[in-house]
Amino acid sequence: MLVTLTVNGSLRSAEVDSAASLLTLLRTGLGLTGTKQGCGNGECGACTVLLDGEPVNSCLVFAAQCEGREVLTIEGLSESGELDSIQRAFADAGAVQCGFCTPGMIMSGKALLMRNPRPTREEIAEAISGNLCRCTGYVKIIDALEVVAKQGPVEGS
Amino acid sequence: MGQNALHPSGAVGAPVRRVDADDKVTGRARYLDDIVLPGMAHAALVFPGVPHANVRGVDDTRARSVEGFVATVTAADIPGENQVGCVDRDQPLLAGERVRYSGDAVAITVAESPTAAREAARAVALDLEELEGVFDAEKALMPDAPRVHEGDNAYLQYRVHRGDVDRGFDEADVIVERTFRTNYQEHSYLEPLGALAVPEDGGTITVYGTMQCPYYVQKAVAGVLGIPLARVRIVQTVTGGGFGGKEDVPNEICACAAVAAWRTGRPVKLVHTREEDFYRSSKRHPMVVRYKLGATRDGRFTAADITIIADAGAYSTLTPVVLFRSVAHATGPYEIPNVRTDGYGVYTNRQTTGAFRGFGQPQTIFADESVIDEIADTLGIDPIEIRLANCLAVGKRTATGQLLEESVGLPETLEVARDESGWLAKRAGESARAGSDGRAEPGGASRPRERFLRGIGVGAIYYGVSLGAKGLALDASGAHLNLYRDGSLRIAVGGTEMGQGLLTVLSQMASDVLGIPVASVHVDHVDTSVVPDSGPSVASRTTLMTGNAVIGAATKIRRTLAGVASGELGGAPDEVRFEKGRALSNGKSIGIEELAELCWVRNINTAEEGWYAAPESTFDDNGQGDAYAVYSFATQIAEVEVDSRTGEVHVLRMTAAHDVGRVLNPVTLEGQLQGGVLQGVGMALYESMKTDGGVILTPDFSTYILPTSLDTPEISCHAIEAPYSKGPFGAKGIGETPAMPGAVAIANAVAHATGMRFTELPITAEAVRLRLAQEETA
Ligand code: FES
Ligand code: FES
Numbered sequence A: 001m002l003v004t005l006t007v008n009g010s011l012r013s014a015e016v017d018s019a020a021s022l023l024t025l026l027r028t029g030l031g032l033t034g035t036k037q038g039c040g041n042g043e044c045g046a047c048t049v050l051l052d053g054e055p056v057n058s059c060l061v062f063a064a065q066c067e068g069r070e071v072l073t074i075e076g077l078s079e080s081g082e083l084d085s086i087q088r089a090f091a092d093a094g095a096v097q098c099g100f101c102t103p104g105m106i107m108s109g110k111a112l113l114m115r116n117p118r119p120t121r122e123e124i125a126e127a128i129s130g131n132l133c134r135c136t137g138y139v140k141i142i143d144a145l146e147v148v149a150k151q152g153p154v155e156g157s
Numbered sequence B: 001m002g003q004n005a006l007h008p009s010g011a012v013g014a015p016v017r018r019v020d021a022d023d024k025v026t027g028r029a030r031y032l033d034d035i036v037l038p039g040m041a042h043a044a045l046v047f048p049g050v051p052h053a054n055v056r057g058v059d060d061t062r063a064r065s066v067e068g069f070v071a072t073v074t075a076a077d078i079p080g081e082n083q084v085g086c087v088d089r090d091q092p093l094l095a096g097e098r099v100r101y102s103g104d105a106v107a108i109t110v111a112e113s114p115t116a117a118r119e120a121a122r123a124v125a126l127d128l129e130e131l132e133g134v135f136d137a138e139k140a141l142m143p144d145a146p147r148v149h150e151g152d153n154a155y156l157q158y159r160v161h162r163g164d165v166d167r168g169f170d171e172a173d174v175i176v177e178r179t180f181r182t183n184y185q186e187h188s189y190l191e192p193l194g195a196l197a198v199p200e201d202g203g204t205i206t207v208y209g210t211m212q213c214p215y216y217v218q219k220a221v222a223g224v225l226g227i228p229l230a231r232v233r234i235v236q237t238v239t240g241g242g243f244g245g246k247e248d249v250p251n252e253i254c255a256c257a258a259v260a261a262w263r264t265g266r267p268v269k270l271v272h273t274r275e276e277d278f279y280r281s282s283k284r285h286p287m288v289v290r291y292k293l294g295a296t297r298d299g300r301f302t303a304a305d306i307t308i309i310a311d312a313g314a315y316s317t318l319t320p321v322v323l324f325r326s327v328a329h330a331t332g333p334y335e336i337p338n339v340r341t342d343g344y345g346v347y348t349n350r351q352t353t354g355a356f357r358g359f360g361q362p363q364t365i366f367a368d369e370s371v372i373d374e375i376a377d378t379l380g381i382d383p384i385e386i387r388l389a390n391c392l393a394v395g396k397r398t399a400t401g402q403l404l405e406e407s408v409g410l411p412e413t414l415e416v417a418r419d420e421s422g423w424l425a426k427r428a429g430e431s432a433r434a435g436s437d438g439r440a441e442p443g444g445a446s447r448p449r450e451r452f453l454r455g456i457g458v459g460a461i462y463y464g465v466s467l468g469a470k471g472l473a474l475d476a477s478g479a480h481l482n483l484y485r486d487g488s489l490r491i492a493v494g495g496t497e498m499g500q501g502l503l504t505v506l507s508q509m510a511s512d513v514l515g516i517p518v519a520s521v522h523v524d525h526v527d528t529s530v531v532p533d534s535g536p537s538v539a540s541r542t543t544l545m546t547g548n549a550v551i552g553a554a555t556k557i558r559r560t561l562a563g564v565a566s567g568e569l570g571g572a573p574d575e576v577r578f579e580k581g582r583a584l585s586n587g588k589s590i591g592i593e594e595l596a597e598l599c600w601v602r603n604i605n606t607a608e609e610g611w612y613a614a615p616e617s618t619f620d621d622n623g624q625g626d627a628y629a630v631y632s633f634a635t636q637i638a639e640v641e642v643d644s645r646t647g648e649v650h651v652l653r654m655t656a657a658h659d660v661g662r663v664l665n666p667v668t669l670e671g672q673l674q675g676g677v678l679q680g681v682g683m684a685l686y687e688s689m690k691t692d693g694g695v696i697l698t699p700d701f702s703t704y705i706l707p708t709s710l711d712t713p714e715i716s717c718h719a720i721e722a723p724y725s726k727g728p729f730g731a732k733g734i735g736e737t738p739a740m741p742g743a744v745a746i747a748n749a750v751a752h753a754t755g756m757r758f759t760e761l762p763i764t765a766e767a768v769r770l771r772l773a774q775e776e777t778a
Helices: A022-029 A074-078 A085-093 A102-115 A121-127 A139-151 B021-026 B114-123 B165-171 B214-225 B249-264 B274-280 B319-329 B361-379 B383-390 B410-421 B423-428 B430-434 B502-514 B542-569 B592-601 B666-685 B742-754 B765-777
Strands: A002-007 A010-015 A048-051 A054-057 A070-072 B041-046 B053-059 B069-073 B107-111 B125-130 B154-162 B174-182 B194-200 B204-209 B232-236 B268-271 B287-295 B301-313 B338-347 B452-465 B476-483 B489-493 B521-523 B577-579 B582-585 B588-591 B607-613 B630-643 B649-659 B714-720
Touching (some): A002 A022, A010 A022, A022 A048, A048 A102, A054 A102, A074 A085, A074 A102, A085 A102, A085 A139, A085 B021, A102 A121, A102 A139, A102 B021, A121 A139, A139 B666, B041 B249, B069 B114, B107 B114, B107 B249, B154 B319, B165 B287, B165 B301, B194 B249, B204 B214, B214 B232, B249 B274, B287 B361, B301 B361, B319 B361, B361 B383, B361 B452, B361 B742, B383 B452, B410 B423, B410 B452, B410 B630, B410 B649, B423 B452, B452 B742, B476 B542, B489 B502, B489 B542, B502 B521, B542 B582, B542 B607, B588 B592, B649 B742, B666 B714, B666 B742, B742 B765
Parallel strands (some): B041 B268, B301 B338, B489 B521
Antiparallel strands (some): A002 A010, A048 A054, A048 A070, B041 B107, B053 B125, B069 B107, B174 B287, B194 B204, B194 B268, B287 B301, B452 B630, B476 B489, B476 B607, B577 B582
């Protein structure tokens, strides 16, 4: 089936299986491989994207449900070629190791900062608790998001 | 990070930003599954569904009618040897005759999409004659237990025997003996295993994959295809975590993809789902450790008697290397004059076990550090004092009789962890009382029980860096450096980046040797066609070995540049200094780019090879010798709060003091420490892969519980620098140690809080509740 939706601000269409997930649509249908699959079961958060501004595990959302809706992926954060403030903070704070959780973490962080520009450390930890990271112990990820929160509102909030 | 550092002036030691950070935060970094090639097909594995069986037939009739079906590959289609055993040659790539565990692959299906390949795999009919299996290492030792292979299930034995153990126990005033058990721990790297094999011109094949040890893979692929190593090229893709789990298992998955690609003539990708990954990948060995330790009244250890039974699973894989390490280090980082350690590797019909951060040691550490605390309690000696009184130091000997001549920062890690954590006050219970918020003070077990009990505990460890005496033969590493005419440097190495920050620290090292900015350096992921066999990236050996190889090659290039610079500027070549992009001599200077251009114009070679071989290690029949070149040391202190109503253990704070030789990059180091600490928390409290016969009961992240951001305690990291003269800039490996002392520190803290000693990990809320209830009825 053909699904048409807005991805990172552009209207895109892709032919997918009726049972395909949004994750498959993004990765296989549109070649947007920045969004990762760590489990395919809604348990790791590596596939997190924003659907109409809300964070979702894209592996659990049917592509068919996304017709006409708006999706923001990791690729949409630095379209100008410049890192956005969250990406920069992750890189500067040492919040990235193997990097496989990173796109999903950044999208969860983005969603948090859009709805709550001044989160506490506890609120940050809560917001990313659905995103597993096996490398960092989360400390520097929370540090990075705290840095961004202190810089003022992020785009989209 | 607290750091007693010698702060160097250049890039080494500075908090240099990761060189791969931008690729990773933008989603540009290409992991295995992100690569798509024209004409690519997809593979899936045919699983047996039972753990032990003879294979009588494989029928793919129904699979052929699956839309998009391309081919079925069975053991008979393997052109070379059907064998991927890494140390022992006991593991067929495809289980053509006999299934030995539920993760064995009997055949491979290839189709146009991953979904079709899996559908075809499920449609393959297997004719299996089921056999009785054995699912417990201790039961596997019984004479009438089903045999997993031809010989005894107890197929492997190592020992360390030193002094006179019986006399040592005679001299002891107190003896403690306990049996400890640990279960499977899953690596849970976020990126599942995957490979992409591409048949290429000239009868060659290139295999891309997520892996730690490309040279192991090269050998495995050449073996199953029956072609020379020169026709096999392995390229490591950006790797989403390894922790030991991508050490040998990629041999199997890459070999499967290679066989399927060879058979079909097409690029073939094979990527595991998380559940397949649970079934196929190796784990931390479940171990039973019987531990007996004696000490004199004043707290001197006199003798240790230790038996280790390690469940190897269905195939030997890396068990020989891992068990050697368990046995060599079983006494912990202490000088004990009389030691008898016997370790057994045992086959079962269960998931295979291999390398996992800590490499066979966290299990024995759980035993030794628990028993030491019990001895300290019995004698009324502070746990840190008793460790300081017995611990290794320069001039002392390890259990294998190795004399430690340098770089032993252990006593300092104990002292720093003690002082930074506020140990003395907390151990005595003062701090909890002072901050009285209605919560009980530590050691609360002796008083009427409050709901929340606080405790503090310690664990100390040592870790032999690199492969050691029982590693696979090659313990050397290569590098190829090419300084271009514009002064930029490209580095190819044989050691792998899997998230730990290798590319960054290598860039820092080369930058310091040549005086060029880190931004002028690019380090590639491993390509086996560029750098000679460099052994595996395991055992915390990579920074040490690869770092020295890079420094060696960079030094050769510097010598060349120095010659040219002294010709241009005057002064002696060996007095030329390289700083901030310039060569300085005779009061004048010249840019490195200019020097590189001059070399190019004058036909002077500026590409060099580096090669570093580890110092020799030895291990005789009694386990005596210089087992490892050098050791890393660490102490971690845990502070916990136990909810006596729910049984939940909450880790409040971890203090980690690690002797790393020399800090190369404080940010990547701290990141490694924090990540390792949380893996220790997972091992202590949550992580346990449960099985029943051939079935994994916890094959996903909703049943196999990993620590999340909500479980992260406050982590206070401290680097101790006891430089190693043969290490790159004095550094030793840091990969493993962060994940090692934490679990037992937590167990010891729980014992301090509740008065209850646990001899099994993880200490789940359920286990605590059960014990509390037992105590109440008692
Ligand atoms: S891949 Fe979607 S939650 Fe793990
Ligand atoms: S950086 Fe590796 S999983 Fe988070």
